[in-house]
């Protein structure tokens with residue numbers, strides 16, 4: 001069963017002056033359960049729009065988005081999916097634990113179970129000792145861990161990530177990649193992430209969807225069968241990166 005399926009999805013955005021902007025054209029992607037899929041493309045090519053459509057935040061103008069085989073307009077189990085945004089969007093007046101708890105407050109869990117889940121998730125991301133710290137007391141990497149914990153606390157089956165580590169230093173970023181892979185496997189999640197960073201796509205994903213811009217369309221879908229963990233300096237990874245860079249840049253000329 002595919003966790004997510006995009007069936008010839010197209011999107012236009014209205015413009016006050018002039019013709020509508022054609023953002024995505026006939027996008028067709030099947031994402032099996034437990035897959036780790038990267039949507040790779042340059043800035044402005046429609047990656048966030050694509051992720052927003054999977055999340056049910058934006059309606060496709062043509063084609064359909066299917067979640068567990070159900071058209072997204074009829075899908076009801078939205079709590080099985082969470083979204084990690086490009087900015088960490090932590091609430092500065094809340095501690096790490098209170099920020100993580102935020103993801104559960106709309107749900108039906110009692111206080112004790114909520115607190116248990118928050119503690120468990122903070123431990124999962126390596127922040128057990130920082131539950132009472134405020135965001136301004138935390139490093140960029142730790143804030144990113146809090147944001148990840150907030151996304152995980154509802155125990156989603158599908159995690160959508162929109163360039164969530166793009167502002168981190170390379171070393172911290174590599175740590176977050178390793179954490180994410182460990183947790184995805186532990187929790188048997190499906191990951192769909194968008195990135196403009198070819199190396200990030202190759203290190204994390206088992207399938208990379210290359211988008212070309214204006215309008216966003218699929219240039220190539222590339223399966224990456226290398227074993228984890230993937231060393232960015234290894235020959236196999238650098239070769240895959242080189243190949244995808246060519247595929248990515250061939251639209252720009």
Ligand SMILES: Nc1ncnc2c1ncn2[C@@H]1O[C@H](COP(=O)(O)OP(=O)(O)O)[C@@H](O)[C@H]1O
Pocket residue numbers: 013014021023041042043044045046047048049050
């Ligand atoms: N709500 C919107 N209304 C109008 N135009 C939009 C809207 N959202 C995005 N766009 C435009 O659609 C294009 C793709 O945007 P986006 O999906 O954010 O690209 P990416 O995430 O790949 O950088 C851009 O030209 C952007 O300006």
Ligand SMILES: [Mg+2]
Pocket residue numbers: 047048049162
């Ligand atoms: Mg974006």
